[in-house]
Amino acid sequence: MNSLLPRPRSSPAPGAVHVPGWLDPDRQRELVAACREWARGPVPMRHTRLPRGGVMSVQTVCVGWHWRPYAYSRDASDVNGARVAEFPGWLGELGRAAVAEAYQDPAAAAAYAPDTALVNFYDGAATMGMHQDKDERSGDPVVSLSIGDTCVFRFGNTETRTRPYTDVELESGDLFVFGGPSRYAFHGVPRVRPGTGDPATGLASGRLNLTLRVTGLPGP
Numbered sequence: 001m002n003s004l005l006p007r008p009r010s011s012p013a014p015g016a017v018h019v020p021g022w023l024d025p026d027r028q029r030e031l032v033a034a035c036r037e038w039a040r041g042p043v044p045m046r047h048t049r050l051p052r053g054g055v056m057s058v059q060t061v062c063v064g065w066h067w068r069p070y071a072y073s074r075d076a077s078d079v080n081g082a083r084v085a086e087f088p089g090w091l092g093e094l095g096r097a098a099v100a101e102a103y104q105d106p107a108a109a110a111a112y113a114p115d116t117a118l119v120n121f122y123d124g125a126a127t128m129g130m131h132q133d134k135d136e137r138s139g140d141p142v143v144s145l146s147i148g149d150t151c152v153f154r155f156g157n158t159e160t161r162t163r164p165y166t167d168v169e170l171e172s173g174d175l176f177v178f179g180g181p182s183r184y185a186f187h188g189v190p191r192v193r194p195g196t197g198d199p200a201t202g203l204a205s206g207r208l209n210l211t212l213r214v215t216g217l218p219g220p
C-alpha cells in the first residue's frame with residue numbers, strides 16, 4: 001500500500017471484482033512459505049514450455065492438478081513425472097472466503113470447491129500475455145491472490161485479446177475474482193513494478209500470484 005487513502009474495491013467488468021488489501025500480513029507470510037515449499041517439489045517450479053517451442057517468462061508450480069499447455073493431469077510428465085502436491089483443505093477454505101468477500105453471496109461461496117492452484121512467480125522482467133483460462137471444464141470463478149511486487153493486471157473482454165480492457169494495479173494482499181460473465185475474459189500481466197513489495201512477506205523480490213480454480217475433472 002503506497003497511497004494515503006485506502007484503495008476502493010472495484011468491478012472492471014460484470015462478474016469481476018478487485019478487493020485491495022484482502023490478505024493480512026500474516027496470511028501473506030503463510031502463503032509465501034507454502035509456495036516456497038511447493039516450489040521445491042514434488043514437482044519443482046519451472047518455466048513452462050509452450051508447444052511451439054517458447055518458454056514462459058513466469059515460473060509456475062501447481063497444486064492439486066498439474067497444468068501444462070493446455071491440459072490438466074495429476075502427474076507432471078513434462079517436468080519430472082512426479083504427482084503434484086495435494087490441494088490442501090485450508091486453501092479451499094481461503095477460496096470460499098474469497099468468493100464470499102468478492103460476491104457477498106454466501107451460497108455461491110459455500111458451493112465453491114477449487115481443486116487446483118497455479119502458483120506463478122514473476123521476477124522483475126516476467127510478464128504474461130493476454131489469454132483466457134479455459135482448460136477447466138467448469139465455469140466456476142477463478143480466485144486470484146497476489147503477494148510481493150505490484151503488477152499491472154490487464155482485464156479485458158471475452159471476445160478479443162485487445163481493447164476494451166481495464167488496467168488494474170494488483171498490490172501485495174490484493175484479491176481479484178473473475179466469474180459469471182467474466183469467467184472467460186482475456187487477461188494478462190504486461191508489467192511488474194520491481195522493488196514495490198514489502199520483504200516482510202518473506203518475498204525479498206518479485207511477485208507471487210496464486211489462482212484457485214475448479215477443474216471439473218474427476219477426483220482422486
Ligand SMILES: O=C(O)CCC(=O)C(=O)O
Pocket residue numbers: 118120128133144153187188189209211
Ligand atoms: O499473475 C496474475 O495475476 C495472473 C495469472 C494468470 O492469469 C494465470 O495464471 O492464468
Ligand SMILES: [Fe+2]
Pocket residue numbers: 131132133187
Ligand atoms: Fe489466467
